[in-house]
Amino acid sequence: MTTKKALRSALATFLFLALGSSAALAQEHKEVYNEALAAAGAKQYTVAYEKYEKAAELAKAAGDDEVTNSSLKVLAQLDKIFGSRDFKKGNYEAALTYFNKGISHNPAYMPNYYNKGLALKKLDRMDDAMAALKLAADGTDRKVAREAEESIRSHYHAEASGLLAKANLSASDADRALGQLAEMEKYVEPDADSYFYMATAYSAKGDYAQAISMADEALKIHRGGRSDKAKIHFLKGEALMYAGDAAAAKAEFANAQYGSYAQSAKHYIENL
Numbered sequence: 001m002t003t004k005k006a007l008r009s010a011l012a013t014f015l016f017l018a019l020g021s022s023a024a025l026a027q028e029h030k031e032v033y034n035e036a037l038a039a040a041g042a043k044q045y046t047v048a049y050e051k052y053e054k055a056a057e058l059a060k061a062a063g064d065d066e067v068t069n070s071s072l073k074v075l076a077q078l079d080k081i082f083g084s085r086d087f088k089k090g091n092y093e094a095a096l097t098y099f100n101k102g103i104s105h106n107p108a109y110m111p112n113y114y115n116k117g118l119a120l121k122k123l124d125r126m127d128d129a130m131a132a133l134k135l136a137a138d139g140t141d142r143k144v145a146r147e148a149e150e151s152i153r154s155h156y157h158a159e160a161s162g163l164l165a166k167a168n169l170s171a172s173d174a175d176r177a178l179g180q181l182a183e184m185e186k187y188v189e190p191d192a193d194s195y196f197y198m199a200t201a202y203s204a205k206g207d208y209a210q211a212i213s214m215a216d217e218a219l220k221i222h223r224g225g226r227s228d229k230a231k232i233h234f235l236k237g238e239a240l241m242y243a244g245d246a247a248a249a250k251a252e253f254a255n256a257q258y259g260s261y262a263q264s265a266k267h268y269i270e271n272l
Contacts, residue, residue, distance in 0.1 A: 029058030033067050040074070049078050076106035083115055092122045110139035114148050121155065130155075134187045149188045156184035160197045164204065174201040192222040196232055203239050211239040227259030234261045237268065246272045 036051030056071035079102030086095040096119040102112035117133035120126075136148035160177040163169075178201045181194055190198070195218035203211035215236035222229050237252030250272050256265035 029055055029062050029064060029067060032058060033071060036071070036074070045078060045081065049075065049082075052078070072105045073109070076102040076109040076112060079105060080109070080111050080115060083112070083119070087115065087119055087122075092119045095119045096123070108140075110136050110141040110144040113139065114144050114151070117148065117151060121151070126155070130187055137188060152187045153184060153191060153194065156180050157193055157197060160201070164197060164200050169204050171205045174204040177201045190217075192218045192224070192232070194218075195221075196235065199232070199235050199239070203235065203242075206242075208239040208243040212236055212243070215239065230256040230258040230261040230265070234265055237265070241268065241272065 032051055033055040036048050036055050039045075039048035039051055052071045052075050056068050056075065059065075059067035059071060079098045083095040083098030083102065086092075086098065096116060099112045099116035099119060102109060103116065106112075113132050114136040117129045117131075117136060120129035120132060123129075130152060133148045133152050137145050137152065139145055139148075159180040163173045163177040163180070166173055177197060181190070181198055181201075184190070184194065195214045199211045199214035199218060202208070202214060215232055218232045219229070219236075222232060233252045234256035237249045237256060240246075240249035240252060250269050253265040253268045253272075256262075257269075
């Protein structure tokens with residue numbers, strides 16, 4: 001056999017083997033993917049997870065983007081399920097590992113960013129937690145975004161309200177509370193409660209003009225019932241009273257006569 005014929009023969013053999021191997025690989029990744037589907041349908045999630053991982057790997061090698069992406073999307077959802085299970089058990093590090101894997105499998109699946117943020121909060125890694133929650137808040141999943149925004153606010157509101165609830169509230173405590181709320185605004189817009197805490201802090205500092213302004217902002221966007229809204233009217237009424245505007249203060253106290261503020265508001269109305 002001549003050298004040229006030998007080369008052609010070797011090349012033909014190589015191509016035959018390569019094509020055969022590629023066909024086998026293509027067939028295998030689809031079989032594994034179907035096995036993953038069956039395991040998931042039977043709620044055998046651990047088995048399904050392993051199968052989807054293998055299917056994604058084989059499909060990528062075979063150049064099948066559809067099966068690759070489909071497998072990775074399901075893996076991200078399973079990561080969320082497994083991570084949430086560990087989170088409920090208090091295994092926050094293990095949960096965090098799953099949520100990070102989920103983000104790696106499908107960066108567009110927002111629940112893993114949100115749950116990562118929650119796990120980091122439990123681990124007291126607040127800067128990292130807020131960064132993860134911010135990504136969830138900025139994502140396209142509006143339900144997850146709202147939950148992430150609320151989680152961010154709840155953290156800073158708790159810090160601020162804890163400072164403002166002190167028996168001997170000082171100007172320094174009020175400043176620290178305002179600092180917490182300013183930090184919150186790096187991540188989310190203030191809501192009515194945010195402005196209420198700001199108004200409380202400014203009132204404690206004796207800055208009644210700012211307290212009134214923040215109370216007005218709270219009233220503009222408040223969506224709760226009259227009993228909850230009464231606290232804002234009452235706070236604004238006190239600020240107006242201390243600022244020397246008795247008539248305006250009485251008008252605010254009139255709107256504060258609901259729930260736990262009713263008796264105190266009535267007292268001010270009768271005695272101003």
